[in-house]
Amino acid sequence: MPDTVIKVENISKQYRLGEVSTGTLMHDVNKWFYKVRGKENPYLKIGEENDRTKKTDSEYVWALRDINFEVKRGEALGIIGRNGAGKSTLLKILSRTTVPTIGSIKIKGRVASLLEVGTGFHPELTGRDNIFLNGAILGMTKREIKNKFDEIVDFAGVQRYIDTPVKRYSSGMYVRLAFGVAAHLEPEILIVDEVLAVGDAEFQKKCLGKMKDVSDKQGRTVLFVSHNMTAIKSLCTTVISLGNGLITEIGDSNSVINNYLYNHMNGGMIQSFENPKIAPGNEVAKLKRIEIRPELDYPEEPITVKKKINIDIEFWNFESNKTINLTIFFNNFAGECVFANGTVAKILPIGLHKATCAIPSNFLNDDTYNISLMIVGDSSYPIYFFENIVSFEVNEDRSGSSWHGKWPGYIRPKLDFIFLS
Amino acid sequence: MPLIEMTKEKIKGNWDLVITPKSSLFDLNLKDLWRYRDLLVLFVKRDFKAQYKQTILGPLWHLIQPILTTAIFLLIFGKIANIPTDGIQPVLFYMSGITMWNYFSVCLTSTSNTFVVNAAIFGKVYFPRLIIPLSVVLSNIYRFGIQFGLLLAVMIWYQFHGFPIQISFLWFFIPLLLVIMAGIGLGLGIIVSSLTTKYRDFTILMTFIVQLLLYVTPVGYPISYLAKSKFKFIIEANPLSSLVEAFRFILFHKGSIQTGGILYSIIFMFSSLFIGLLIFSKVERSFMDTV
Numbered sequence: 001m002p003d004t005v006i007k008v009e010n011i012s013k014q015y016r017l018g019e020v021s022t023g024t025l026m027h028d029v030n031k032w033f034y035k036v037r038g039k040e041n042p043y044l045k046i047g048e049e050n051d052r053t054k055k056t057d058s059e060y061v062w063a064l065r066d067i068n069f070e071v072k073r074g075e076a077l078g079i080i081g082r083n084g085a086g087k088s089t090l091l092k093i094l095s096r097t098t099v100p101t102i103g104s105i106k107i108k109g110r111v112a113s114l115l116e117v118g119t120g121f122h123p124e125l126t127g128r129d130n131i132f133l134n135g136a137i138l139g140m141t142k143r144e145i146k147n148k149f150d151e152i153v154d155f156a157g158v159q160r161y162i163d164t165p166v167k168r169y170s171s172g173m174y175v176r177l178a179f180g181v182a183a184h185l186e187p188e189i190l191i192v193d194e195v196l197a198v199g200d201a202e203f204q205k206k207c208l209g210k211m212k213d214v215s216d217k218q219g220r221t222v223l224f225v226s227h228n229m230t231a232i233k234s235l236c237t238t239v240i241s242l243g244n245g246l247i248t249e250i251g252d253s254n255s256v257i258n259n260y261l262y263n264h265m266n267g268g269m270i271q272s273f274e275n276p277k278i279a280p281g282n283e284v285a286k287l288k289r290i291e292i293r294p295e296l297d298y299p300e301e302p303i304t305v306k307k308k309i310n311i312d313i314e315f316w317n318f319e320s321n322k323t324i325n326l327t328i329f330f331n332n333f334a335g336e337c338v339f340a341n342g343t344v345a346k347i348l349p350i351g352l353h354k355a356t357c358a359i360p361s362n363f364l365n366d367d368t369y370n371i372s373l374m375i376v377g378d379s380s381y382p383i384y385f386f387e388n389i390v391s392f393e394v395n396e397d398r399s400g401s402s403w404h405g406k407w408p409g410y411i412r413p414k415l416d417f418i419f420l421s
Numbered sequence: 422m423p424l425i426e427m428t429k430e431k432i433k434g435n436w437d438l439v440i441t442p443k444s445s446l447f448d449l450n451l452k453d454l455w456r457y458r459d460l461l462v463l464f465v466k467r468d469f470k471a472q473y474k475q476t477i478l479g480p481l482w483h484l485i486q487p488i489l490t491t492a493i494f495l496l497i498f499g500k501i502a503n504i505p506t507d508g509i510q511p512v513l514f515y516m517s518g519i520t521m522w523n524y525f526s527v528c529l530t531s532t533s534n535t536f537v538v539n540a541a542i543f544g545k546v547y548f549p550r551l552i553i554p555l556s557v558v559l560s561n562i563y564r565f566g567i568q569f570g571l572l573l574a575v576m577i578w579y580q581f582h583g584f585p586i587q588i589s590f591l592w593f594f595i596p597l598l599l600v601i602m603a604g605i606g607l608g609l610g611i612i613v614s615s616l617t618t619k620y621r622d623f624t625i626l627m628t629f630i631v632q633l634l635l636y637v638t639p640v641g642y643p644i645s646y647l648a649k650s651k652f653k654f655i656i657e658a659n660p661l662s663s664l665v666e667a668f669r670f671i672l673f674h675k676g677s678i679q680t681g682g683i684l685y686s687i688i689f690m691f692s693s694l695f696i697g698l699l700i701f702s703k704v705e706r707s708f709m710d711t712v
Binding site: 007015016028092093094096097098099100102103104105106107108109110111113115119120122124125129132133136137138139141142 | 436460463
């Protein structure tokens, strides 16, 4: 049984909203006055759940509230949540750039945190100087950096430019060099925030591979925050889902991610608005109805890769003789657009119009799809964009095969692939 | 094992690091500072290398500034105000004072904005924050070295014009004076930098405090000039005064060296460093929330 290397107990973090100004001084004096009288900080009692969409009267807000979890040695823990859920705050506390308001964190071993790629890079210095500087900032000693130097340069692929100031680097080279330094840290615990968002696909793959190495082969502990669910799934075994500063779920990565995605899907398979006054859209066009209509044999049957699916759309057009076409975007559960498809443009009179899109059977892979709809005017500009307005899940149906792994690829067409002899 | 140590052990258990909302008052984390010593060296090197990139005159700027200041002082204090210089050649008198003052003022002003200037990097990674002001103080020794070299060159020139150089064992005390100067600059600088994290008012205050401080430091006049003045106490209360005077005495054997004054400066240095460290280590933990 591996031992616990991170123990987070009752971590809460309060922030004060608004600007630091004369009012702050008054609160400070007030806090101090309570303290001298031996009383508790009065502002800790107030504060609200951190829902950034709601405007509230309280000046204090809890970015994190009562966070408890443990991480075992060698574990790769993913942290997911919407923007503002508290992910970054948690990482900041873990990497000691700020302190919690309440609670404690106990850590065993050296921590290196990578909240940003290339922290402390100086544009005027050469690649060589920056490797040493950045390495030292991240907590390496000079000797450790020296030992790793060739590997880092190799990883980044910047041999030719190593004695050139980094301000002359392309952004790709810059990022590769910076991640190279970070990837060769040898801490017992590595904390990584959304750094994979930069760089090209090939490089992202390389980084992810490196992180997998660190956690699987070298037995180090990794904490990884990302919006990229594919990356989280492939790297992490356990996932924490945060929402409004609270832990909403913690557990096996597949189930937590699926629940998270399910809860963040909008509206399910149908969105319908009978009253044009409150329907989404604008003065040019409004959406009446969009429905995912699979062709099923019986109503409760799950949608599988072998089913035909139709998407029916109804919308109001409020401008006479407007040239309009529709485009549908198919985003997979990781948020990547798998493909988009559009109608031809048509001149439409004022009134209700209908369209339908037929997705053939044996086309989509098993995944969760979020559908976005764009109503396009004059074939040139978006009149309105309905983002992630409906969603549906396509399930596996592999009767006749004894292999049960995830089928690779974004789509799954059935092509004429046959033996000739 | 002393009691404090024991309770600390008990809380920490076998954990390497415990993150809590509050730290004890004297938790200065000097051990961490030692672990990051390589970073300190690299920061100093960075400052060297990066400072004069894309300038034509480069480090020559370090010479132009004291030369021009000396010229102005010569004009204002020497020719217009007609203040005597303790029998020291006027150019040497002003230049020596300016060399010393420059080191102090740069230590103070550059360390006093530590948190604000480095907020971006501090927000992303942990290392002992004290590394930054320390590196500033160290990398400016180089600048002092250049200006001191200029002073020596001018002294040698005057050697052939009737002002012989006084070399003695006292020269060994120059580094000590420098350390006290640096200590006071660092101590006051980190106090101010800690205060500016929340209230930027101190940044504004700082710029003219340094200006005013120059006038109550015997750079443009000797302390002896104030012998009968009832405001002499203001100059003596300034811990820098005795240091500047002592520097001149060491170089020219004229003026005064007051052990009492030096002692006062040393005590001032230790107290400002101590208070500075206490405030700084308290602020560094959570300044990202307010800066």
